[in-house]
Amino acid sequence: MRREESLRESVLRSRHLLRSPRRGAIGAPSPGRIESAPIPSCGRARDRAVDEPHADRMSLTEAIRSKGGIVRTLTLRDAGWSSRSLSQARASGAVIRPRNGWLALPDADPELVQASAAGVVLTCVTQARRAGLWVLREDRPHVAADGHSGRVRISRDPRTNESLARIHWAKPLVAREPEALVDPIENVLATVATCLPFEEALIIWESALRKRLVHLPALRRMPLPQRARRVADAASPFSDSGLETLVPVRLRWMGVRIVAQAWIAGHRVDFLIGERLVLQIDGATHVGPQREEDIRHDAALMLLGFHVIRVGYRDVVDGWPAVQDLIMRAVAQGLHLAG
Numbered sequence: 187m188r189r190e191e192s193l194r195e196s197v198l199r200s201r202h203l204l205r206s207p208r209r210g211a212i213g214a215p216s217p218g219r220i221e222s223a224p225i226p227s228c229g230r231a232r233d234r235a236v237d238e239p240h241a242d243r244m245s246l247t248e249a250i251r252s253k254g255g256i257v258r259t260l261t262l263r264d265a266g267w268s269s270r271s272l273s274q275a276r277a278s279g280a281v282i283r284p285r286n287g288w289l290a291l292p293d294a295d296p297e298l299v300q301a302s303a304a305g306v307v308l309t310c311v312t313q314a315r316r317a318g319l320w321v322l323r324e325d326r327p328h329v330a331a332d333g334h335s336g337r338v339r340i341s342r343d344p345r346t347n348e349s350l351a352r353i354h355w356a357k358p359l360v361a362r363e364p365e366a367l368v369d370p371i372e373n374v375l376a377t378v379a380t381c382l383p384f385e386e387a388l389i390i391w392e393s394a395l396r397k398r399l400v401h402l403p404a405l406r407r408m409p410l411p412q413r414a415r416r417v418a419d420a421a422s423p424f425s426d427s428g429l430e431t432l433v434p435v436r437l438r439w440m441g442v443r444i445v446a447q448a449w450i451a452g453h454r455v456d457f458l459i460g461e462r463l464v465l466q467i468d469g470a471t472h473v474g475p476q477r478e479e480d481i482r483h484d485a486a487l488m489l490l491g492f493h494v495i496r497v498g499y500r501d502v503v504d505g506w507p508a509v510q511d512l513i514m515r516a517v518a519q520g521l522h523l524a525g
Contacts, residue, residue: 246275247291255294256302258365259287285339297327301367304339306331309354309369310377311390317371320393320428322386322503327351330369330377332362356380359408371399372408379414387417389431395423429467429502433457436506442517451486459513460522466496493521 246267250257262272272289275281281289284303297316301308308316310328315321329351331338341350354377360370369377375394379387394400406418425431430446437444437459448458457465464487466480484494493516497509516522 246271247280250281250289250291253365254298256284256288256290256298256367259289261365262289298367300327301329304329304351306338306340306351306353307362307366307369309374310352310381313368313374314378314390314394316368317374317394317399318397319390319399320431321390322428325352328354328377328381330354330356330358330362330373332358352381354381356411359410372405375400375405375417376408376410376414379417380411384413384417384420385432385435387413388420388435389428391417391421392423392425392431393428395421396425429456429499432502433465433467436510437513440514440517442522450492451483451490453483455487460517461524462492463513463516463522464492464494465513466494467499467502468496469499491524 244252246262249262249265249267253261259272263269272281276283276289279292282292282299284290284299285305288302290299290302297308297312306329308327309330311321311324312328315324327350329340331353333355338353340353342348343350356377358369358373359376360372362369362373371394375391378390381387382390395402402418402421402423410418420435426447434444434446434457442460445458446456447454449455450458450464455464456467459465466484468477468480480496484496487494495509495512495516497512501509
């Protein structure tokens with residue numbers, strides 16, 4: 187009997203089917219006990235090599251997070267993840283599938299998840315806002331799709347049947363990668379210029395230039411649409427805010443010199459119109475100590491012979507005709523002139 191067991195053991199070892207336990211390992215078989223394992227098929231071995239974690243390899247969720255929390259399934263397959271591992275992750279709730287061919291983490295950016303589900307990329311004012319640019323208003327999500335894209339899925343208002351997103355179909359200046367869910371900045375600015383009024387588009391363009399997201403000479407070399415060419419010709423990288431873009435553009439017709447952020451009486455003023463007219467624009471922070479400091483500065487300006495017009499941010503954005511009327515009447519009285 188012992189001879190037969192010895193013979194069996196030698197045969198199993200010769201076929202590499204015997205698991206040799208480490209001495210003292212937890213769960214190791216007792217001495218003299220023989221355990222064998224079936225030979226895995228090539229396919230199962232390949233799946234195990236993909237699915238099992240390695241010290242030098244990130245997990246599936248880490249791989250998806252490194253791509254921004256959402257990624258094409260094909261990209262994961264190309265990186266070595268098996269169909270089985272992706273299906274198991276979905277079944278466990280570790281990932282979700284917004285659309286066939288895409289996987290996302292449950293806490294992924296909801297706008298990106300919606301873009302992947304709809305088969306579009308975020309662009310125009312929506313992507314401008316996401317990039318931290320100065321956007322005056324966003325009526326609804328703005329997205330883009332190529333003419334040869336697959337079926338675009340955009341919901342409609344059940345009452346009006348109006349699309350809940352604005353779809354831009356124009357050919358992009360910069361080609362979009364298959365993985366892209368947001369438009370390159372050049373495409374965003376070109377779309378903004380063709381979608382928005384000139385003033386609002388110029389504000390976004392100059393905000394992008396100020397943040398150095400794009401270079402003006404490079405933009406001007408591109409085949410811009412006519413409306414985008416007009417914005418490019420007027421744009422400057424030196425405006426510090428959207429208001430510094432908006433006010434001079436709206437008062438340009440008056441032919442009066444306007445200086446933004448002029449330094450007078452130890453403080454900056456928002457705009458110096460002519461030589462003596464100061465336009466100050468209050469934001470949400472102009473309360474408490476800030477407001478008291480503004481009052482003291484206004485008094486110092488008036489003692490120096492300046493005339494101060496102080497308005498709110500919303501007055502400039504939404505009630506411009508009234509603000510412009512104040513400035514026009516001040517100029518008519520010569521309050522912008524010295525002496």
